[in-house]
Amino acid sequence: LFGRGSQPVADPAAYPPLEELLKALDQVFESAASRALTLADDEMDRRLPEDAPVARIFPTVGDALTGIVLHTCYHSGQIALLRRAQGMPSGIGR
Numbered sequence: 001l002f003g004r005g006s007q008p009v010a011d012p013a014a015y016p017p018l019e020e021l022l023k024a025l026d027q028v029f030e031s032a033a034s035r036a037l038t039l040a041d042d043e044m045d046r047r048l049p050e051d052a053p054v055a056r057i058f059p060t061v062g063d064a065l066t067g068i069v070l071h072t073c074y075h076s077g078q079i080a081l082l083r084r085a086q087g088m089p090s091g092i093g094r
Contacts, residue, residue, distance in 0.1 A: 036065055 001015060015021075044062035048055040058064040080090035 032065075032068070 039061065044060065044065075046061050047059055048061065048064060054064055054067060058067040076092060080092045084090050
C-alpha cells in the first residue's frame with residue numbers, strides 16, 4: 001500500500017486504521033532503537049554495501065542510523081507545518 005510505485009487512493013477504507021499504522025510504526029522504531037543500542041563502535045563504522053540506495057549519502061551503519069533520525073524529523077516538521085496551515089495544532093510540543 002505504501003511502497004515505491006504505489007498509488008494513493010481517495011477511499012480511506014482501502015487503508016488500515018490509523019491506530020494500526022501508528023502501532024506498527026512504534027514497533028519498528030522500538031525494534032530499531034533496541035538493536036542500535038547493542039551495536040559496538042566497529043559495527044557502527046561498518047560501511048554499507050556500495051549498491052545500497054543510501055550509501056552515497058550515509059556510507060556507514062552509524063551514518064544511516066543518523067539519517068533515519070534526521071529524515072523522520074524532517075517529515076515531522078512538514079506535517080506540523082501543514083497542520084498549522086490548516087489551523088490545527090502542530091501535533092508537536094505545544
